[in-house]
Amino acid sequence: MSTDSGDGKARLAILISGRGSNMQSLLAACDSGQLAAKVCLVASNNPEAEGLPYAAGRGIKTISLDHRQFASRTDFETQLAKSIDDSGAEYVLLAGFMRILGESFVSRYQGRMLNIHPSLLPAYPGLDTHARAIANGDTEAGASVHFVTPELDGGPVMIQARVRIEPDDSSGKLAQRVLEAEHRMYPIAVAWLVEGLVSLQNGQCHWQGEAMPSPRLLGDIEASA
Ligand code: GAR
Numbered sequence: 001m002s003t004d005s006g007d008g009k010a011r012l013a014i015l016i017s018g019r020g021s022n023m024q025s026l027l028a029a030c031d032s033g034q035l036a037a038k039v040c041l042v043a044s045n046n047p048e049a050e051g052l053p054y055a056a057g058r059g060i061k062t063i064s065l066d067h068r069q070f071a072s073r074t075d076f077e078t079q080l081a082k083s084i085d086d087s088g089a090e091y092v093l094l095a096g097f098m099r100i101l102g103e104s105f106v107s108r109y110q111g112r113m114l115n116i117h118p119s120l121l122p123a124y125p126g127l128d129t130h131a132r133a134i135a136n137g138d139t140e141a142g143a144s145v146h147f148v149t150p151e152l153d154g155g156p157v158m159i160q161a162r163v164r165i166e167p168d169d170s171s172g173k174l175a176q177r178v179l180e181a182e183h184r185m186y187p188i189a190v191a192w193l194v195e196g197l198v199s200l201q202n203g204q205c206h207w208q209g210e211a212m213p214s215p216r217l218l219g220d221i222e223a224s225a
Contacts, residue, residue, distance in 0.1 A: 010037040010194035013089035015080075015097040016044050020051015021179060022095035022116055022186050027058065029187035037194050041087035043080060045099050061087060067099060077105040084109075093190060094148065103150045111200040113148040114193060116186050118178050120144060120160055125153035130171040130178065141165050141174055143182045144215065145189035147200045156205040158198050161185045161218035185218045 012030075014023045023042060029035040042055035047064040056062045063083050070076035076099075084092060094115040106113070119129040121144040133141045142162045149155035161181035165174060192198040197208055205212040 007038070008036065010091060011040045011087070011089045012037050012091050012093055012190070012194075013041040013043060013084045013087055014039055014055075014093045014095050016042060016049050016051040016095050017046045017098040018049050018051065018096050020049065020054055020096065022182055023051050024054065025183035026093065026095065026187055026190060027055075027060075029191070035187050035191050035194070037091075037190065040089050041084060043083055045076070045080075045097070051096075073102055074104070077102055081105060081108055091190070091193060092148075093186075095186070100152055101148065106148055106150050109148070111147065112193075114145055114158075114189060115148050115153070115155070116143060116145050116182055116189075117153050118143050118175065118182065119153075120162065121146060121153055121157050128171075130174045134165060134169060134171055134174065139165055141178055143178050143185060145186060147205065149203070156200060156203065157215040158192065158205045158212070159185055159189050159218060159221075160215045181218060184222070188218070188221065 014026060016023050026035065027039060030037050030039060039060050042051065042060050042062045044052055044064045045067045047066050049064070052062050052064060065076060065079055067076045070079070090112060092109045092113040094113070119133065120140065120142040124132050130141055140162055142160055144157045144160045146157040147155040163178050163181055199206045
């Protein structure tokens with residue numbers, strides 16, 4: 001996929017449902033030049049999402065499409081796809097977007113849509129990931145960035161951040177530490193995507209055209225930086 005938007009920057013749409021702190025970290029990466037991209041749309045299914053006024057205050061086009069106002073999932077997703085395509089976005093980044101997306105929407109953006117999820121996938125897809133990891137007696141939690149496929153939180157993972165679970169951790173404390181890692185990790189993954197370093201081929205992550213045997217680790221990347 002070309003990243004030519006006239007200014008040489010990739011065009012991103014970010015989908016949120018709430019706070020939008022990952023969205024903010026992506027915007028900061030665009031500002032700093034870490035990411036050769038610009039955010040042309042922030043969309044939410046939740047009109048109350050705290051991230052919307054933040055993005056609007058930065059002069060970014062925002063839309064809220066309340067999914068409850070649509071007759072069907074298909075109607076909601078048709079409108080969402082139209083808004084994304086009208087914005088000229090080449091890539092779609094789910095950043096705390098808490099709606100399951102249907103097959104037709106997912107295949108439209110196949111290879112161009114990423115999600116960040118707060119667990120070491122394939123462990124703990126879905127909700128309450130940190131509470132489930134603690135309840136299970138795990139010693140490690142984390143977060144993953146993956147290509148979106150029709151299977152919920154099931155697409156190929158390109159990068160993970162590992163975070164130790166401390167004996168006295170609550171899910172809130174753990175979530176905060178994982179979130180800090182997410183904020184560093186997501187811009188790296190998006191940069192790989194828009195630079196064409198990582199791609200989705202035959203249902204697998206590829207690094208510069210070679211199948212990746214396993215996800216890369218944020219800790220290794222930061223250690224070698
Ligand atoms: C993040 O922890 C993200 O990984 C998670 O929601 C949070 C959003 O925070 N996403 C999911 O659980 C998706 N399955 P944010 O709105 O502050 O970026």
